[in-house]
Amino acid sequence: MCLAVPGRILDKRADAIATWLARVDFDGVIKEVSLAFVPEAEVGDHVLIHAGFAIAVLSAEEAAATLAEFAALAAGAR
Amino acid sequence: MSNAPYRDPGIVRALAQAIAARMTRPWSVMEICGGQTHAILKYGLDQLLPKELTLIHGPGCPVCVTPAEAIDFAVALAARPDVVLCTYADMLRVPGTSQALLDARAAGGDVRMVYSPLEAVTIAREHPAREIVLFAIGFETTAPGNAQAILSAASAGLANFAAIVAQVTVPAALDALLDDPRQRIDGLLAAGHVCTVTGYDEYHALAARHATPIVVTGFEPVDLLRGLQRCVELLEAGRAEVANCYERYVSEHGNAAARALLSRVFAPADMGWRGLGTIPASGYRIREEFAAFDAWRKFVPGSSLPRSDAGECLAGEVLRGLKKPNECPAFGTRCTPAQPLGAPMVSGEGACAAYFRYRPPAAA
Incomplete structure (x- = not known):
């Protein structure tokens, strides 16, 4: 139920019901979602989508830090 | 931004080995979220870990804990010819006392699956002669969307929209679980998607009160093992602290806009959890300002929030x-x-x- 899927914002427009409506690309599948909770998100941002709403914007810095940690782990395991 | 690195078999093995190397005694860690339980079993993570690390599966399955009374109410409303009952797909097959929403649909009820709760608002706008009822279940991940649906319906002046709110919240339930003298939980993995909304500021007091480390964790295999690794480190060090291992999406205070909306539309309420009983302040009720959109009050004047039923099976x-x-x-x-x-x-x-x-x- 709390499943959430990452996608990338393609465009964004104001909407009476959804406040902000965006088209989001999930690896080629495109859906319309509300940005009501991440009004600051811009085109190109990666967002986490749950039940038609973006609930978080991906932090590129934190993602890079986590991936660097994996690289170090992989190097250490070799 | 691909998920591939978070499923890398080499990283998975390295993390599992690091966990095994760090353990000096057996530990039991509960993952709260049902989605995490499924990922652990799907990827066989439990079988990669040392057998001294026991994974306990938690109550984080909202349709499992939705009280039978709420489902019975939804089924009863769905039987009315004027009602369109909108539900998330997960809820269709779960029976109340006797019937599920699928049975109501088979009997001719207008039961529609929605992906977003806003679809129910759109249906209300397009069908002014029908009563549209949203079955608003779920944890804090889903609650803001349900709150937005109520707010959007109110803003649009849609008198034919109402919600059956049977939502549950995580921290109060964890407090109750950890108070159970039978439990054998040493550490907790907090559900990352709930925490995108709520943050984890409420967890510091819980961790301290129950002397239990709590680690915010994602849903990919590497996310889960990183969370377990951190949890084992904290347990071995004797530190009952809160850690965040889902840094790319979760911050200490969560999503400010979503939290503000939740406070505006909902107030905390005692909630009956199916199988667990009533837990104080572990759910939501609709605030007075939005009472016209509360299906309990609209269709059954004088009714209260659902109670739990006696747990069936185990x-x-x-x-x-x-x-x-x-x-x-x-x-x-x-x-x-x-x-x-x-x-x-x-x-x-x-x-x-x-x-x-x-x-x-x-x-x-």
Whole structure:
């Protein structure tokens, strides 16, 4: 139920019901979602989508830090 | 931004080895979220870990804990010819006292699946002569969307929209679980997607009060193992602290806009959890300002929030992490997804359904 899927914002427009409506690309599948909770998100941002709403914007810095940690782990395991 | 690095078999193995190397004694860690339970079984993570690390499966399956009274109410409303009952797909097959929404649909009720709660608002706008009812269940991940649907309906002046709010919140339930003298939980993995909304500021007091480390964790195999690794480190060091291992999406205070909306539309309320009983302040009710959109008050004047029913089968013990699904005598024999005795076998996120799918009785 709390499943959430990452996608990338393609465009964004104001909407009476959804406040902000965006088209989001999930690896080629495109859906319309509300940005009501991440009004600051811009085109190109990666967002986490749950039940038609973006609930978080991906932090590129934190993602890079986590991936660097994996690289170090992989190097250490070799 | 691909998920591939978070499923890398080399990283998974390295993390599992690091966890094994760090352990000096057995530990039991509960993952709260049913989605995490499914990922653990799907990827066989439990089988990669040292057997001294016990994974206990938690109550984080909203359709499993939605009280039968709420489902009965939804089924009753769906039978009315003027009502369009909108529900998330997960809820369709879960029975109330006797019937599920699928039965109501088979009997001619207008039951529609929605992906977003805003679809119910659009239906209300397009069908002014019908009463549109949204079955608003779920944890804090889903609650802001349900709140937005109520707010959007109110803003648009849609008098034909109402919500059956039967939502549950995580921290109060964790407090109750950890208070249970039978529990044997050393550490907790907090559900990352709930925490994108709520943050984890509330968890510091919980961790301290119960001397239990809590680690915010994602849903990919590497996310789960990183969370477990951090949890084992904290346990070995004797530190009952909160850590965040889902840094790319979760911050200490969560999503400010979503939290503000939740406070505006909902107030905390005692909630009956199916299988667990009533837990104080572990759910929401609709605030007075939006009372016109509360299906309980609109259709049954004088009614109160749903109570829990007596737990059927072993659901209560499974949801508290006291029993694994395959420790139930009915598992896989008298109780299967086709012939379920309880909600955890029906729901796609239930622990019993996860065991049936990934650890069928013949292979157990």
